[in-house]
Amino acid sequence: MEYRNNDPGAVQYGNFINYYKFNNAGQRVKLLPPDVWLTSEDIESKETYLALDVGCNAGNLTQLLYTFLNKCLGVPRNRETKILGIDIDADLVKRAEVGNEYPQNVSYSNLDIMDSEGFEHVKKYLRQNNRKTFDAVCCFSVTMWIHLNHGDEGLQQFLQKLSDISELLVVEPQPWKCYQTAVRRMKRAGDEFPLFADLQWRTNVENTIQDFLENNLGRKKIFECLPTRWQRRICFYR
Numbered sequence: 001m002e003y004r005n006n007d008p009g010a011v012q013y014g015n016f017i018n019y020y021k022f023n024n025a026g027q028r029v030k031l032l033p034p035d036v037w038l039t040s041e042d043i044e045s046k047e048t049y050l051a052l053d054v055g056c057n058a059g060n061l062t063q064l065l066y067t068f069l070n071k072c073l074g075v076p077r078n079r080e081t082k083i084l085g086i087d088i089d090a091d092l093v094k095r096a097e098v099g100n101e102y103p104q105n106v107s108y109s110n111l112d113i114m115d116s117e118g119f120e121h122v123k124k125y126l127r128q129n130n131r132k133t134f135d136a137v138c139c140f141s142v143t144m145w146i147h148l149n150h151g152d153e154g155l156q157q158f159l160q161k162l163s164d165i166s167e168l169l170v171v172e173p174q175p176w177k178c179y180q181t182a183v184r185r186m187k188r189a190g191d192e193f194p195l196f197a198d199l200q201w202r203t204n205v206e207n208t209i210q211d212f213l214e215n216n217l218g219r220k221k222i223f224e225c226l227p228t229r230w231q232r233r234i235c236f237y238r
């Protein structure tokens, strides 16, 4: 992998090679609530619980999410969990595959969720599992990278697309100060995010995402975790 200006922090997609050395996955999973994953209607269902982890990086959080969901839904609800982790960075996906302790239930694919072929691959996974939607779609610390690379409209499309294929949508958006850091690092490495200056969704981006999900996509926030160590809010929308 090549880095801009030899700086592994100056990345375009948030594809940090050592992400989990800095943002501990276990601490975030500890914040997750055990009882929001099912509605009262599907509590009796025995169907496989299907989840999508968007921007899975090297898979550390995906693996812990799997064990967490399995603990919540396995023995107590007699439900198997399956997760598809996807990431735009092929090297990270390779690492995720090497570290996969649950290959029967967790799989990884290298794809760009914004690309129609990439999205088609995700829909194919649903079809292979005889499903039209995932029980849960998780977007941990990925909205900013979509936003910086695809602008306001791209982020809106991203949220719409994922909303269309999810029962529960879990979003951990980056706050505005993270954008400033990403832009600064990129600039220091002699590059830029060309769409950044034109973003209309700025400053209070977490609330803007929430308003869009609630007012434009008809979702309702059902839970918000305590802030993460990086002061990010993990929000759950039905």
Ligand SMILES: C[S@@+](CC[C@H](N)C(=O)[O-])C[C@H]1O[C@@H](n2cnc3c(N)ncnc32)[C@H](O)[C@@H]1O
Binding pocket: 013, 014, 015, 016, 019, 023, 025, 054, 055, 056, 057, 058, 061, 086, 087, 088, 089, 092, 111, 112, 113, 114, 139, 140, 141, 142, 145, 146
């Ligand atoms: C900051 S990391 C977050 C990793 C993980 N979700 C977590 O919170 O621990 C963001 C990840 O999103 C991936 N990513 C960014 N844009 C993407 C896209 N368009 N499609 C798929 N993955 C993407 C990056 O490669 C990176 O691994």
